[in-house]
Amino acid sequence: MRSVPSFYLWCAFVFVFCLTAKSSLAQSVVSGKVQSKETKQAIPGATITDLNSKKGASADKNGSFTLKLDSNAKQIEIRAMGYKPIVVPLPIKPGNNVFELVDESNRIEAVSISHKKKYSNKNNPAVELIDLVIRNKHKNRLSGKDSLEFDQYDKLKFGLLDPKISGKQGMLGLNFLFRNIDSSSYDGKKLLSLYLEETNAKVFGKKNPSKFKRVITAQKKTEFDKRYINNPNIQEFLNFMFQQVDVYDESVYILNKQFLSPIADNGKVFYKYYITDTIFNDEGYFIQLRFEPRNKTDLLFKGVLQVSMDGSYAVKQANLKIDKESNLNWVKEGEINFHYLKNDSGIMLIDSTRTFLTFGVRKGESIFADRVSVNNNYKLGEKFPTDVFAGPPTEILPQAGITIPERPIALNQAEQNTYRNIETLNQKKSFKTLMAVGYLLSQGYYNLGMFELGPLEYVYSQNNIERNRFRIGGRTTQALTDKAFFEGYIAYGQDDARLKYFLRTAVSLNGKSIVTFPAHYIEGSIQNDIMEPGQQIGFLKGDSFFRSIRRNRPTKWFDTRAYQLQHVFEFGNHFSISTGFTHRNQNTVGDLRLINSGNPDLLLTHIQSNEAHIDFRWAPFEKFYYRNLTRKTIIEKHPVFNIMYTHSLDGFWNTTYKYDKLTASASKRFFLNQLGFADLKVTGGKLWGTLPYTMLELPNVKQKEDRHTVDFDMMNPMEFVADKYLKVKFYHQMQGFLFNKIPLIKKLNLREVWGAQMFYGQLSDRNNPYISNNVVEFDTNKEGLTLTHVPNSEPYWEGIVGIDNILNVLKVEYVKRLSFNGLPNVNNDRFRVSININF
Known part of the structure; x- marks a missing residue:
């Protein structure tokens, strides 16, 4: 009886073995070597693919490969970048096969090499050919x-x-x-x-x-x-x-830099061109051009183009190399290869692209990036x-x-x-x-799994009310859930001996992750803290350690208790709508004194507001980095627009004032080819209502970071006020366009920056304490000098010039105040140094 189980076990073993053997016998192995037909040199990285199962293998540095084939395999394809692919029918002998590929640039039936004399643009046939390429590129x-x-x-x-x-x-x-x-x-x-x-x-x-x-x-x-x-x-x-x-493309965009294409409309201004070969092969007649930069420090390429001479003047192949003398940091070498093939109608279409770059700070230590696209x-x-x-x-x-x-x-x-x-x-x-x-x-965060503590720079700061401020905060992570989010902090001031806090939570309404685009969620916030006049509530309100040691740090505060409820709905076309309600209960603290403009014996110590708002945002084609609900836009050529309307809920929850507010903002980056790129930010707004100046526009109050932020360096907090205003910032990074032309200086890879920012505002008579008796007087400092002013007469201007990429990491800028220089307690200029790491 014991032999029966053994018999069945043996049968099972044989059955499994037969299945395994059948599977093994159903496969065959083909191996061999891939080499160039012309040079007989091995082609490392060549790919061998079974066209039926799509299984594949790659040739090693010696061109050798081994590929297992299924029983129904009929053909294998062998291809390599820069070579014409071949299809080999099966069966073939299992080993010792040699497969030869034809280099497309060398499949020449007749070649005539031009003279290497350097022509001027006027008499250079290479430039005449480039003109034809440029003239026809819109259709190619x-x-x-x-x-x-x-x-x-x-x-x-x-x-x-x-x-x-x-x-x-x-x-x-x-x-x-x-x-x-x-x-x-x-x-x-x-x-x-x-x-x-x-x-x-x-x-x-x-x-x-x-x-x-x-x-x-x-x-x-x-x-x-x-x-x-x-x-x-x-x-x-x-x-x-x-x-x-x-x-x-006019500029080949890589490493956050614009390299001018050799076939850009103004390429002749920056490149030299030479005809090197004429090529006849089974795909047609091509002329090969060599190009090189007139100034090697500019962001330009050197390399080779092959142009079709069938009347289309389309690019057949292009090899673009980054010059080692280019104004770049840490790039040891860079190469982009484009390859095009004619379709059955004779139209040249891009077949493959490969970008390969290497980087390093010291000799021998490098990293690489390699991108291959096949169409x-x-x-x-x-x-x-x-x-x-x-x-x-x-x-x-x-x-x-x-x-x-x-x-x-x-x-x-x-x-x-x-x-x-x-x-x-x-x-x-x-x-x-x-x-x-x-x-x-x-x-700045320490991760604990489902929660993380931070940010580090907010743990300690200083101000004139709390003196030493200590704070501990944190937020949840997606390890807890990606359908909801929580963040908050508690803070303690040494001098005022008060505990402050903030809590925000957001919950997804569409059953999907709350942090990814497009999002749909509702959020609520509670905050009890001291805040600058005009400041929005938020987890990061600008009181970090680095902010507290700045010269123009804030000195006037409200003790604020605030609540906010908000609904955010993002559409797939990057249009979003946010609606919300905000309640603020604010009391003056410290030396902030709001004296009635009609009665100096009447002091305003308490303001209570209730607002409803709706915010329309459109950011076409926007990309961003994110962590939880915090997003940072990747700045490309596409603009970002915001329009927000705010209405005071008069008579609700002891609202102090009745008002309406409309704000519109726009930001855009302009890519200027060899002149680098420039950022333009514009924000304007208007308020309707009779309000104390602390509820009007105070242009240099630290707000939540967004794409439209304009931070004035030389303006003191609460220095200007308006109920109708316009803020503009223009900042141009020229990427070394001028320094690249100066002998010796160009070897330092320095880059120019310049810009300007402006605030223009007007204050209506109803809100001007010098005219109206229904508002509050502007506050003064300890010396009795007025701190806040009305810029009705002219705009406030700041100018910026600087040098970037000093020692590859430093940016030094000179900022000068260009107007309102006669006001008390202001500095007219300063130097600022920052770390700016970029390629």
Whole structure:
């Protein structure tokens, strides 16, 4: 009887073995070497793909590969950047195969090389050809097509270049990472990827009106510990700094810099061009141009263009290299390669793009960024559904995160290991400690899991009421829930011996994460603290340690008890509506004295207000970094608009005053090609009602940071007041355009900055204490001098000039007060030094 179970066990074993054997026998292995047909040199990084199963492999540094094939495999495709792909039918011998690819730039039937004489622009045939390229680029670029659709695969890697590999068990136990070296992706370089992102997308575009829509259908990326790293922020940052580019753009935007394209409209002003080759191959007739910057310190490229001579004057290939003398920090080398293919109709369309950059502070220690984009399956002239361009320009489908990307370029073994290695890294205790310290120093918060304490810079500060102020605060994290959020603090002042507090909570109304876009939530806040006149309630109200040591720190305060309830609704087109109610109960403290303008014996010590507001905000194509409900806009070319209307609820909850207020704001960054970029901020408003001046516009009161903030450096708090006003700020970062032209100076990579900011306001007679008896007099200082003034006669101006990138990290600016210099207790100018780290 005992043999029966053994018999069944044996049968089961045989059955499983047969299945396994069948599966194994159903596979075959093909191996070989990929090399150049012309030079017979190995092609590292070439990809070999089974066209049926889409399984793939990459050639190593010797061009060798091994690929397992399914039983129904019929063809394999072999391709490499810069070479014409080939398709090989199966079966072939299992090993010792040699596959030769033809270099597209060298498949030449006849070549004539021009003289290397340097021509002037007037007589240079290369410049004449560039003129033709520029004249026709509007129809050759993708945005010039009436309608198009294509599939796009994008791969972005970031990590260490040529890392030093040690066998010692050091590095906080992180040595396992250094065993995953990629030596086949880029010839002659060893890459250790710490971030890897892949996406598949459907891209739609049309000409009139010009629109593009990118729908991400599959996405996979490495992710770090969410307690310390906001992974979407890493994704936004890397995709912003190393974004997809096009040689047809006027400026190629990379590293937050504008490099002028060699085929820009004014390219002849900045570049020299030479014809080097004429190329005849099975795709047509092309002329090869070499270009180089006239001034190597400017943000320009050097490299090679191939131009089609079929009458379209389209770019066939482009190799753009960043010059080592460019006004950049820490960039050791940079290269962008564009490759275009003709479709069946003879139209040149972009096939692939690769951007590769390396950075480092010292010799031998470098990091890299590598981005590859492959476009295929083009469809031109087809009609789209009417709603294809609805919503944001980049849309991620709900199933994208669980769909494995289809790869026209197969991942090599090191790339495949990157995902697993980062998961292992997140489990290392030493790495968690390192991240916690870094998070505290960079963000000011100490993470406790579901809660975090901070920010660090608000723990201690000083002011004239509390003298020494101590505060402890914190907020919840998504580890608790992403459907709700809480933050708050308690503070204690040594001199006034009072406890202050703040609490805010927000709850999602759409069942989705409260922190991501588009959000829909309701929030409530309670605050009991001393606050500057005119200041909004908030978790961060400007009383940090660094604010408390500034020369123009505030000295006048209200003891404020406030409540706020707000509803926020964001639409997919980046239009949002916020509605809310705010109650404030304020009492004067310290030496703030509000004397009735009609009766000097009557002192105003208490103000109570109840407001309802509605705020319309439109930020087209906005991208941002976020942490909980705090967002920081990534400033691009698109403007941001705000319109807010506020109405006092007269007669409700002992409202003291009746009034209405309208505020409008706009901000925009202007990209000026070689002249850098300039930021313009404009805010205007008007108040209706008879109010004490502390409820009017006080332009230099610290408010919640937003895109429209104008912070006047030389203006004292409460120095000016208005009930109708306009604030403007213009700030231009020229990126070294002038310094790059000065011998010797240009070697220092200095950059020019300049700007101006203005406040113009008017105060109606009903709110002017010198005319009206129904308001309060302006406060005075200890010497009896009036602190607040009416700028009815002229605008208040400040001018700024400065030098950025001193020693690669410092910015020194000279700020001068240009008007109202005769007022008491004001400084007319100052130097300010700040740390500004940028490429």
